[in-house]
Amino acid sequence: MASHICISHSFLSHNHQSFPSSSSSSSSSFSLHNFLFSNFASSFKRFTLLSKASLHHPNTHAPHQDAVSRDLDTNSSSSSKSRVWVNPSSSRAKHFRTKSSTSRHSYLTRLAESLNSCTPTAQHVSTILKGLGDNVSESDAVFILDKMVNSVTAPFVLRYFLDKIKPSGDTEVVLFNITLKTFRKSRDFEGAEKLFDEMIQRGVKPDNITFSTLINSARMCSLPNKAVEWFEKLPSFGCEPDAMLYSAMVSAYAQTNNVDMALRLYDRAKAERWSLDASTFSSLIKMHGVLGNYDEGLRIFQEMKALGVKPSVVTYNTLLGGLFKARRSWQAKNIYKEMVTDGVLPDFITYSTLLRIYAAAQYSDGAFGVYEEMKRHGMDMSVDLYNRLLAMCANVGCIEEAVEIFEDMKSSGTCQPNSLSFSSLITVYSCNGMVSEAEGTLNEMVQSGFQPTIYVLTSLVQCYGKAKRTDDVVKIFKQLVDLHIVPDVQFCCCLLNVMTQTPKEELGKIIECIEKANTQLGSVIRYLVEEKEDDGNFRKEISELLNSIDVKAKKPLCNCLIDLCVRLNEPNRARDLLELGLTLEIYKNLQSRSQNQWSLHLKKLSVGAAMTALNVWINDLSKALESGEDLPPLLGVNTGYGKHKYVSDKGLASVCESHLRELNAPFHEAPDKAGWFLVTKDAAKSWLECRSSTESIADLNFQVSGGSTLAVQYG
DNA sequence: CTAGGGTTAG
Structure with a gap:
C-alpha cells in the first residue's frame, strides 16, 4: 500500500x-x-x-x-x-x-x-470572501452561512455564494434555509419573511425545513400567531407537515393558548406515534398552567412519563411555575422530590420558583432551606428573591433570619437592598416593638438615598404604638403629612390598631390623626369612643365608608373596628359590625353545617372579630338546641395554624383556646388536624345546657387589653 | 463540529 x-x-x-x-x-x-x-x-x-x-x-x-x-x-x-x-x-x-x-x-x-x-454591503462581503478563491465549495458555503449571526449581512453572503457556486435547485434551498436561521438567531422575523419572498422570486421551492425554521423563528420572536399563519400556508407550497412541524405547532398553539388546536395536534402526534420531546410537553403543561388548569397540566405530565419521555428540568420548572400561579404550595415539595429522585438537576429557575412558592405560602423552613441550597450552589440571589424572603420574615415574625438575610444581601456584591428591603426589615422590627432597631434601619434607609414610604411609616406607627409611645405615633403622622403622602386605609387601620393598645386618656391624640387622615372614619370613631347612641347614622356612615374603599382594605378595616369595639367594651356593637360585614360579604362562610359536623371558620379574622364570631356561634348553637334541633356528632372551630405573628402575638389558635377555657367549653385541640378545636355532640350538649342556665356573657375585653396586637391585615 | 428544537419564573 x-x-x-x-x-x-x-x-x-x-x-x-x-x-x-x-x-x-x-x-x-x-x-x-x-x-x-x-x-x-x-x-x-x-x-x-x-x-x-x-x-x-x-x-x-x-x-x-x-x-x-x-x-x-x-x-x-x-x-x-x-x-x-x-x-x-x-x-x-x-x-x-x-x-x-x-x-x-x-x-x-x-x-x-x-x-x-x-x-453589510455586497462589496465588503465579497472582499472578505475573495479569500476563498473562485471555486467555492458547497460545504464551505454551508459552513460559513451556518456560523453567521448577523442577519443584515447574511443575505449578501448568500447572494455571493449563489453567484459563485451556481448551485442546483437542491443546493439553493439548503443555502436559503441556513440563511433563514440567521434571522431566527437575531430575532428578526420580518427579515425572515423577506428572505422567504426572495426565495420564491428566485424560483426556489421551499421545503419543510424552510417552514420549520420560519415557524420556530416566529415562536422565538413571540409571534405565535405568525407561526400559525405560516403553518396554514404550508399546503399551498405543496408541503405536507411532518413530525417535527407538528411538534413545533403543538408548542405554537399552546403559546397562543389555543387549547383545542394544541390538543388536537397532540392527539394526532400520539395516534401517528410521532415522538414528541420534553419541550413540547412542557409547552402543553405551561398552556394549562397559564389558563389556571394545573391538574390538566399534571395529567399531561403523567401521560408524558407513560409515553416514556423523560421530563427535563424545564418540564419540572413549568410544573412548579403552575403551582406558584395556582397558589398550591403544598404540592411543590412532592414535585421537587420527584425531580430529584428522577435524577434531574435543579437549576436557578427551579430554586427561585420554589423559593417564591414557599415564601408566598409563608412556609419559612422551606424557603430558608431553598435559600441555603442556592447559596451552597453559588447561585446569585436577585433583589426580588431577597425581598420575598424578607417580606416573609416580616409576615411570619422571623427576626434573626431577617437580619441575617439583610446582611447577606448587603455583602452579596451582586445586589443591594432597595426601598422594599428596608421596608420589610423595618416591619420585622416594628411588629416586635423593637424601636431602636426600627429607627436605626430607617436611618440607614434614608442614608442609602431612599425616602420613607407609606409602608415604612405604617410600620413605625405600629412600632411606637406597641411601645406605647403615643407622641411618637403622632410624630410619624406629621412626617407623613410633611412628605405629602396621602394616608391610605391600611395606615388608618394601623392607627385604629394602636388605639386598642393606648390608654384611654391618650386616645384623643390618635383620634385627631384619624380625623385628619379620613374624615368619614373619624366620624365613625367618635360614635364608638363617645358611646353615642346609634340613631341609625352610625350604621349608615359605616356602610358608606366600607362601600367606598378598595375591596382589599374592607376586611382589615372591619377587623380593626370590631377590635376597637371589643376594646371599648361594646360587644353589641362588635356584633353589629360583624353582622354588617357578613351582609356586605366582607366576611364569608364563617359558619358551615354538614351532616357530620358543624363548623366555625375563624381564619383571617382579627382576634376581636374571631371572638365575636365565636360568641355568636355559641349563641346560635344554644338557639338551635332550644328550638329542638339535633346537633351533629361533631362540632369544630377552625382557627388555622398559621404562625402569623403579624396578626397576633399569640396566634389566633392560642387566643381561641384560652377563650374557650374561660368559657369552660369542652373543646379540645384536634391531635391530627392542626388549627382545629373539636367537641363531640354529647359534651357540647351538656355544656350548652348548663351554660344557658347561668346566662353568663363573657367579657371579651381581657383578650385585647393585655397589649397584644390585634389583626391588621395588609392586602 | 456541515440544512430543522427550544422550551421554564417575575
Whole structure:
C-alpha cells in the first residue's frame, strides 16, 4: 500500500514557508488536504490581525485584504522545502488529520466572524470572501452561512455564494434555509419573511425545513400567531407537515393558548406515534398552567412519563411555575422530590420558583432551606428573591433570619437592598416593638438615598404604638403629612390598631390623626369612643365608608373596628359590625353545617372579630338546641395554624383556646388536624345546657387589653 | 463540529 499522508515540514516546524503545489501529485487525497490546511494554519495569526485592523480602518481595507488573499491563496504559494510521510493508519496521522480539519474550521469560522462584523454591503462581503478563491465549495458555503449571526449581512453572503457556486435547485434551498436561521438567531422575523419572498422570486421551492425554521423563528420572536399563519400556508407550497412541524405547532398553539388546536395536534402526534420531546410537553403543561388548569397540566405530565419521555428540568420548572400561579404550595415539595429522585438537576429557575412558592405560602423552613441550597450552589440571589424572603420574615415574625438575610444581601456584591428591603426589615422590627432597631434601619434607609414610604411609616406607627409611645405615633403622622403622602386605609387601620393598645386618656391624640387622615372614619370613631347612641347614622356612615374603599382594605378595616369595639367594651356593637360585614360579604362562610359536623371558620379574622364570631356561634348553637334541633356528632372551630405573628402575638389558635377555657367549653385541640378545636355532640350538649342556665356573657375585653396586637391585615 | 428544537419564573 503506497498510501501515505504527506505532511509539510513547514507545518511541523512552524516554518512559515509554504509547501509546493506540486504535492498534489501525491496519490493520496489526504496529502492535498493536509497541505491546504497547513497553509491556512500558518497564516491564521496574520489574517486575524489584519481583519481586525480593517474593522478599525475601513479605508485601508482593500490593501490589507489583498495581503490576506495572497496568503490564503493556496495555489500561488509554491516554494518547496521538505516533507514527511506518515502512515495514514498511525495515531500520528490521526493527530494531524484532526488538527488540520480543526484548522480549516477555524479559518472558515474566522471568515464568518469577519462577515458578522463587517459593513453589510455586497462589496465588503465579497472582499472578505475573495479569500476563498473562485471555486467555492458547497460545504464551505454551508459552513460559513451556518456560523453567521448577523442577519443584515447574511443575505449578501448568500447572494455571493449563489453567484459563485451556481448551485442546483437542491443546493439553493439548503443555502436559503441556513440563511433563514440567521434571522431566527437575531430575532428578526420580518427579515425572515423577506428572505422567504426572495426565495420564491428566485424560483426556489421551499421545503419543510424552510417552514420549520420560519415557524420556530416566529415562536422565538413571540409571534405565535405568525407561526400559525405560516403553518396554514404550508399546503399551498405543496408541503405536507411532518413530525417535527407538528411538534413545533403543538408548542405554537399552546403559546397562543389555543387549547383545542394544541390538543388536537397532540392527539394526532400520539395516534401517528410521532415522538414528541420534553419541550413540547412542557409547552402543553405551561398552556394549562397559564389558563389556571394545573391538574390538566399534571395529567399531561403523567401521560408524558407513560409515553416514556423523560421530563427535563424545564418540564419540572413549568410544573412548579403552575403551582406558584395556582397558589398550591403544598404540592411543590412532592414535585421537587420527584425531580430529584428522577435524577434531574435543579437549576436557578427551579430554586427561585420554589423559593417564591414557599415564601408566598409563608412556609419559612422551606424557603430558608431553598435559600441555603442556592447559596451552597453559588447561585446569585436577585433583589426580588431577597425581598420575598424578607417580606416573609416580616409576615411570619422571623427576626434573626431577617437580619441575617439583610446582611447577606448587603455583602452579596451582586445586589443591594432597595426601598422594599428596608421596608420589610423595618416591619420585622416594628411588629416586635423593637424601636431602636426600627429607627436605626430607617436611618440607614434614608442614608442609602431612599425616602420613607407609606409602608415604612405604617410600620413605625405600629412600632411606637406597641411601645406605647403615643407622641411618637403622632410624630410619624406629621412626617407623613410633611412628605405629602396621602394616608391610605391600611395606615388608618394601623392607627385604629394602636388605639386598642393606648390608654384611654391618650386616645384623643390618635383620634385627631384619624380625623385628619379620613374624615368619614373619624366620624365613625367618635360614635364608638363617645358611646353615642346609634340613631341609625352610625350604621349608615359605616356602610358608606366600607362601600367606598378598595375591596382589599374592607376586611382589615372591619377587623380593626370590631377590635376597637371589643376594646371599648361594646360587644353589641362588635356584633353589629360583624353582622354588617357578613351582609356586605366582607366576611364569608364563617359558619358551615354538614351532616357530620358543624363548623366555625375563624381564619383571617382579627382576634376581636374571631371572638365575636365565636360568641355568636355559641349563641346560635344554644338557639338551635332550644328550638329542638339535633346537633351533629361533631362540632369544630377552625382557627388555622398559621404562625402569623403579624396578626397576633399569640396566634389566633392560642387566643381561641384560652377563650374557650374561660368559657369552660369542652373543646379540645384536634391531635391530627392542626388549627382545629373539636367537641363531640354529647359534651357540647351538656355544656350548652348548663351554660344557658347561668346566662353568663363573657367579657371579651381581657383578650385585647393585655397589649397584644390585634389583626391588621395588609392586602 | 456541515440544512430543522427550544422550551421554564417575575
